[in-house]
Amino acid sequence: MPFAHDAPKAGTYLPVLEEIAAEISAMPGRGRSADYIPALACVDPDRFGMAVADLDGGVCGVGEWRTPFSTQSITKVFALALVLAHESGALWEHVGREPSGNPFNSLVQLEYENGVPRNPFINAGALVVTDRLQTLTGDASADLLDFLRAESGNAEIGFDLEVAASEAAHGDRNAALAHFIASYGHIRQPVPPLLDHYFRQCSIEMNCADLALAGGFLARHGVRADGSRLLSRSEAKQVNAVMMTCGTYDAAGEFAYRVGLPGKSGVGGGIVAVVPGRCTVCVWSPGLDERGNSVAGVAALDRFTTLTGLSVF
Ligand code: DON
Numbered sequence: 001m002p003f004a005h006d007a008p009k010a011g012t013y014l015p016v017l018e019e020i021a022a023e024i025s026a027m028p029g030r031g032r033s034a035d036y037i038p039a040l041a042c043v044d045p046d047r048f049g050m051a052v053a054d055l056d057g058g059v060c061g062v063g064e065w066r067t068p069f070s071t072q073s074i075t076k077v078f079a080l081a082l083v084l085a086h087e088s089g090a091l092w093e094h095v096g097r098e099p100s101g102n103p104f105n106s107l108v109q110l111e112y113e114n115g116v117p118r119n120p121f122i123n124a125g126a127l128v129v130t131d132r133l134q135t136l137t138g139d140a141s142a143d144l145l146d147f148l149r150a151e152s153g154n155a156e157i158g159f160d161l162e163v164a165a166s167e168a169a170h171g172d173r174n175a176a177l178a179h180f181i182a183s184y185g186h187i188r189q190p191v192p193p194l195l196d197h198y199f200r201q202c203s204i205e206m207n208c209a210d211l212a213l214a215g216g217f218l219a220r221h222g223v224r225a226d227g228s229r230l231l232s233r234s235e236a237k238q239v240n241a242v243m244m245t246c247g248t249y250d251a252a253g254e255f256a257y258r259v260g261l262p263g264k265s266g267v268g269g270g271i272v273a274v275v276p277g278r279c280t281v282c283v284w285s286p287g288l289d290e291r292g293n294s295v296a297g298v299a300a301l302d303r304f305t306t307l308t309g310l311s312v313f
Pocket of ligand 1 (some may be wrong): 072268292
């Protein structure tokens with residue numbers, strides 16, 4: 001057994017997931033799909049899936065829990081974990097750990113704060129993380145993909161090159177962020193290939209089961225699916241803490257208030273949440289609120305922690 005525990009098996013959560021899916025299906029006004037990446041704009045905002053993975057790799061779900069979707073910013077968690085696994089605390093010289101209180105793609109704080117992004121989950125900080133991963137591995141997006149395939153047990157996971165190209169074609173803001181940070185020396189790789197890695201990273205397609213399983217190391221306090229250790233217990237706590245405070249951008253306070261778990265969202269409509277020592281949850285519904293978080297996804301996680309009593313508080 002890779003991780004000693006007495007946490008419940010995934011199937012235990014199925015009645016709760018079924019109750020949540022029924023509630024969500026009756027929920028009006030479930031937001032709008034991301035429209036700034038044309039390849040995501042055409043996805044029906046009302047689709048819904050949800051999965052829970054236990055600590056042993058068991059998984060159960062409801063709705064479209066096996067339908068692949070664009071992971072987008074959820075991948076920022078995994079990139080951060082890989083960098084910390086390679087170089088521990090050195091990253092924090094180049095990126096902070098404070099909530100930004102600003103939209104995920106904002107530029108406004110960077111000049112005041114000497115090109116050091118507030119945290120690794122806003123786009124500015126994620127570009128720094130991908131830069132570090134590229135320096136450490138020589139192929140950041142491929143390294144990340146390998147990790148996600150291994151942790152989820154799904155070798156079919158891949159990039160959606162149409163989404164990556166669509167994002168590159170509308171990528172002026174990310175390019176501006178990367179060049180600006182590079183001017184302060186916090187990005188070392190040449191910006192154009194770095195952006196390619198970042199866009200490919202965001203384009204990775206996974207389903208709710210894949211993501212819940214891939215996030216398992218955060219529930220297992222740093223231990224991977226095969227029982228080896230990726231992060232120290234303390235580093236796993238750090239990643240979870242940054243997810244809690246920064247994982248849903250300028251809505252992180254509201255997310256903590258409603259859900260009470262570390263969570264990371266993406267504009268594809270996915271959210272991964274972690275119950276340390278217990279399970280990981282992934283929900284997908286593409287309709288977003290004005291801050292880029294899934295409306296039904298946050299509502300479903302809110303109900304999950306209310307119905308189960310599981311939260312870190
Ligand atoms: O950089 C971007 O704009 C996207 N590829 C990722 C943004 C994202 O998912 C923000 N999260 N809610």
